[in-house]
Amino acid sequence: MEFERPWTEKYRPQKLNDIVGREHIIKRLNSYVNKKSMPHLLFAGPPGVGKTTAAIALAKEIFGEYWRQNFQETNASDERGISVVREKIKDFARTKPIGGDFKIIFLDESDALTSDAQNALRRTMEVYTSTCRFILSCNYSSRIIDPIQSRCAIFRFGPLSNEAIKIMIKKISKEENIDLKEDGLEAIAYVSEGDMRRAINALQASSGIGDSITESLVYQVTSRARPEEIKNMMHVALSGDYISSRKILQTLILEQGLSGEDIIMQMHKETFNLEVSDKEKIMIVDMIGEADFRLVQGANEFIQLEYLLANLSLGKR
Amino acid sequence: MLVEKYFPKNFSEIKGQQAVVKSVLAWINTWGVEKKALLIYGPPGSGKTTLVKVLSKDLGYDLIELNASDKRDQHILNRIVGNAASSKTLFGYKKIILLDEADNIHGKEDFGGSKALLEIIKNTQNPIILTANSYWEVSQSIRDNSKLIQFKKLQSRTIFSRLKEIALAENIVSDEETLMKVAEQAGGDMRAAINDLDSLGKKLVKGDEKLIGSRDTETSIFEALSKLYMSNSIDVRKEFFNVDKKPEELLLWINENTPKAYKGNDLIQASALLSKSDIYLKRAFNTRNYSMWKYASDLMTGGVSVVGKTDSRYIPFSPPKYFQILGSSKKKREMKKKILEKIGKKCHCSKNVAKSYLPMILALFLNPKKGALIANFFEFDMEEIKFIDEKNYRKVILAREELLKEPEKMEKDRVIPKSSEEKIESKKEFSKEKEDQKLKKEINQQKTLFDY
DSSP states (O other): OOOOOOHHHHTOOSSGGGOTTOHHHHHHHHHHHHHTOOOEEEEEOOTTSSHHHHHHHHHHHHHGGGHHHHEEEEETTTSOSHHIIIIIIHHHHHSOOSSSSOEEEEEETGGGSOHHHHHHHHHHHHHTTTTEEEEEEESOGGGSOHHHHHTEEEEEOOOOOHHHHHHHHHHHHHHTTOEEOHHHHHHHHHHHTTOHHHHHHHHHHHHHHOSEEOHHHHHHHHHHHSOHHHHHHHHHHHTTOHHHHHHHHHIIIIISOOOHHHHHHHHHHHHTTSSSOHHHHHHHHHHHHHHHHHHHHOSOHHHHHHHHHHHHHHHTO | OHHHHTOOOSGGGSOSOHHHHHHHHHHHHTTTTSOSEEEEEOOTTSSHHHHHHHHHHHHTEEEEEEOTTSOOOHHHIIIIIIHHHHOOOTTSOEEEEEETTGGGOOTTTTTTHHHHHHHHHHHOSSOEEEEESOGGGSOHHHHHTEEEEEOOOOOHHHHHHHHHHHHHHTTOBOOHHHHHHHHHHTTTOHHHHHHHHHHTOSBOOTTGGGGSOOOOOOOOHHHHHHHHHHOOOTTHHHHTTTSOOOHHHHHHHHHHHHHHHOOHHHHHHHHHHHHHHHHHHHHHHHHTOGGGHHHHHHIIIIIHHHHOOOOOSOOOOOOOHHHHHHHHHHHHHHHHHHHHHHHHHHTTOOHHHHGGGHHHHHHHHTSHHHHHHHHHHHTOOHHHHHHHOTTTHHHHHHHHHHHHHHHHHHHHHHOOOSSHHHHHHHHHHHHHHHHHHHHHHHHHHHHHHHHO
16 A cells, blocks of 8 residues: 655654764764663653654664564553563563674653552563663653662753754755745744654644745644644633633533543643733643642543633633 | 232323323334334333333233343343344234333443344334433433433322222222322322322321331432522532432532533532532542542532522523533544554554644645545554544545555456456455555565665
């Protein structure tokens, strides 16, 4: 079947040296390639800054043609229970490496593992250390228990610079024969906030809609991504019309299938775009935080989110 | 027992439900024209089952009955009801199938029951009658396939006149006032009234009605709710003791209807109480310490009553939307999960991060060919494409078919079939082969992708 890949995959750097904007990290990783050996690694940083790319590229360079056999990728946020560590990871760690001295387990979003699972992981790391190395990636290294941190070499991936984003976007545009305008490039770099995945997706999305990538097109596309309904819902609530905002909430949850967690997250993001005073914004953040906490405790997202909307509508009164 | 002895023998003895009796009769006499199943709903003792029994007897039908005390899972429903529903009798006996208390088909015990029932209703050769106390507790799909008829609570006067008839026939001595009180106490439940009469012996004197142990008559949720909003008292909580709803469910009912009764500040205060109540429920659940339910109940009933008051005499109460749409929303969530899993797998990321691809995919869908190409990469099926973009999905699916057609045309030219039958067969084989080839090609492509 004919298909088109997302450009984040099509242009994912295959070699360490192809990765842009990560010179210091690449230098250290290259030394592992030269030695054909490495300790356990911990990659910390926000999404879209090259953690997975670096891990895959490292495996390819160390293992060459056998990289597929010696590299396993597991996502901890999708399978966060202790059973993942006990079964899936252990099973892989147990088997012998092919054509090399060790194999690599890449555990993405490992900060999503429960502390029980992390403790189990710590043991696994020790027991199989002769045949197996771990690369743990996480958004926040503070969520990784100390004993694991102390067993790893830590690499911090900050948000990518605008320059790095621009280099990549220009490269892709050239390959794809896209008419990329200067202001379009600036806009992509701006909306990406240092997240390469977001930048490339914005480029590909824009290319699906218009022939040449301009500033206005980029903003149009990225605002399409922004859930306008949530912003609208907040506006309606803030204007004091609790009943209408409640109806919007019901549509979001029941008809569009958004989770309470999604909505809270978006509401938090949108708070900073609201046309209210900064003082009020802080109050709203506090309310959202309380609702988030209640959502974790509370049984029903309807009731908690409705209460949040009620609070917002009260603010104006 | 008087209840059995004075069970109505024909239509004329059925009291106070003339209008509904007529519509049920009309339905059965023209069966096949309208919906094949009938759902009769109404409070206990209003005569639902009685009517069906009298009806089948009077009209000469065999009655096949399955009530809540029988296990009603998929298997049993298919075996007992399924057979009866699909077979026309040899000897001209007509059958009516009665599923009493259909609102109780659910849960683990009756696994698959309501799905099986739906199939049976769709294919039945004989009338099926379901009874229930409340229609919304019967699944939506069954409701959609049934004619709905509501039985109202019997009036005390109706019950009184029946009690009088029975008293006369049984030589029970009683003054009318006491009899009327017995009738009133039954709260619209004929069966309860006759049982009470039965328990009072042959001679009734004033005040005897007080001897009747108060029955846990289920207060309807609507009554309890209207008391909650109309009054302003913490004692309202007692009204809910007899409402047969679990606390979580009750919370949703109150949450759904509060905005219809309260406005402004009252509403917001009520909302705060409901939120707190919700938290108590969750705490009780988490700690398995269900004695904490009482705080939740107090806050959601008495609490909500105290913080507000309504002026409207009539509030259009409705069951929580949450239940109505939860089924379909669950399906949507599952679908979304599946889509995100597919993206995550192909793009080395979690479901959460995979969300960030959706806007891009959505934008590409505006251009059907690009949309089809990207959909092919993620191996989305038609349902998933539709889920992602309800507006443009048709174009995307068409474009996808176009992509498939191109190689097909070439093959058609190559094959010269002898007969029409062979034509179809060879076509099938070829498309299969073609798919295999494509698969191989895909695998090759992927390999090159990773091994650069």
